[in-house]
Amino acid sequence: xxxxxxxxxxxxxxxxxxxxxxxxxxxxxxxxxxxxxxxxxxxxxxxxxxxxxxxxxxxxxxxxxxxxxxxxxxxxxxxxxxxxxxxxxxxxxxxxxxxxxxxxxxxxxxxxxxx
Amino acid sequence: xxxxxxxxxxxxxxxxxxxxxxxxxxxxxxxxxxxxxxxxxxxxxxxxxxxxxxxxxxxxxxxxxxxxxxxxxxxxxxxxxxxxxxxxxxxxxxxxxxxxxxxxxxxxxxxxxx
Numbered sequence: 326x327x328x329x330x331x332x333x334x335x336x337x338x339x340x341x342x343x344x345x346x347x348x349x350x351x352x353x354x355x356x357x358x359x360x361x362x363x364x365x366x367x368x369x370x371x372x373x374x375x376x377x378x379x380x381x382x383x384x385x386x387x388x389x390x391x392x393x394x395x396x397x398x399x400x401x402x403x404x405x406x407x408x409x410x411x412x413x414x415x416x417x418x419x420x421x422x423x424x425x426x427x428x429x430x431x432x433x434x435x436x437x438x439x440x
Numbered sequence: 441x442x443x444x445x446x447x448x449x450x451x452x453x454x455x456x457x458x459x460x461x462x463x464x465x466x467x468x469x470x471x472x473x474x475x476x477x478x479x480x481x482x483x484x485x486x487x488x489x490x491x492x493x494x495x496x497x498x499x500x501x502x503x504x505x506x507x508x509x510x511x512x513x514x515x516x517x518x519x520x521x522x523x524x525x526x527x528x529x530x531x532x533x534x535x536x537x538x539x540x541x542x543x544x545x546x547x548x549x550x551x552x553x554x
Contacts, residue, residue, distance in 0.1 A: 327483060358541070368530060368544035381541050415483060426472060426491050429542060431484040 328352065329432035331416050337438045343404040346435045350397055350418030356380070357399040358419070358429055359391055363412035374399055406439045413437075442467050444533045446545035453521050454553045461516040461548050463531030472534040473514040474542070475505055479527045487529075490514060501525070526552045 328351035338344055350357050359371040361384075370383035374393035385391075388406075393399045403410060413436050417429040445464045453459055465471060472491050476484040488499025495507040505516045514531060531545040 327485070329483075360542075367546045368542075370541040370543070373541065383541055417484075428474075428486060428489060430486070431476070433483040 327430040327432060329416060329418050329430055331414075331432040331435050333435060334433070335436050335438070337440065338406060339440055340406055340408060342406050342439075343402065344406065344437065346401040346403070346414055346416075346437075348399045348401070348416030348418075348432060350399070350416075351430055354418035354420050354430070355397065356419045356421065356427070356429075357393055357397070358417040359385075359399070359401050360415040360417065360431075361412045362415060362434070363409075366412075368415075371401070403437070408439050411437055411439045442535065442543070444531055444543050444545040446529075446531055446548050448548045449546070450549050450551065452551040452553060455523050456520050459516075459518045459521045459525070459550070461529050461531075461550070463514045463516065463545055465512050465514070465531075465533050467512075467533065467535055469535075470507075470509060473505075473507060474532040474534070475499065475503070475514075475516045476530045476532060477501075477527045478530065478547075484530065487516070521550075521552055523552045523554060526550055 330349045332347045356375045358373045362368045371385040373381040391401045413434045415434045416432045419427040419429045421427040474489045475487040478484050487503050488497045490497045490507050528547045528549045530547045532542045
């Protein structure tokens with residue numbers, strides 16, 4: 326158990342809908358990272374927040390957005406869902422703002438299925 | 441282009457046999473290097489990491505990895521595989537400079553024969 330929690334575990338929805346994925350980092354960690362894992366794209370970094378502020382952006386679509394709240398939990402919002410958004414979404418956390426030596430600890434993931 | 445390559449998509453070994461999973465990267469400088477394991481239905485668990493110093497790194501579950509600068513490689517090894525090692529293994533790189541996001545390889549799925 327990494328100490329990172331993600332809810333829900335599974336999510337099934339229809340195209341065009343909007344969903345919110347939630348992540349609680351390990352106690353004391355200030356950074357939260359979101360990743361998407363799909364069969365065709367592999368594991369891709371989406372976005373990072375550090376202490377409430379966006380720190381780095383990866384291959385995140387404009388239909389996706391995220392935020393980190395004062396209690397440091399984070400939410401990833403996915404809107405106008407398409408079939409291709411079906412994937413496993415991981416959250417990771419680390420103590421620092423993302424120095425190269427800062428190990429990221431991963432949650433169990435949320436599996437999103439878009440029908 | 442900067443990339444991380446895991447050339448073996450699938451590997452099958454017998455229980456008790458040795459294992460080596462390959463990882464190559466292409467970056468200008470030595471990046472930070474990680475190996476993660478993902479068991480079925482689970483998240484990613486850190487096996488080991490290399491930042492600097494001794495090029496042979498020991499990790500959890502009996503795994504080790506060796507950094508070879510001349511080959512831009514960071515191969516994962518285990519002398520004797522157990523059935524519980526069946527999982528998917530990801531090599532990850534954090535470029536020495538930049539935004540410090542992880543760049544993952546495509547993964548190697550390990551199957552262990554009894």
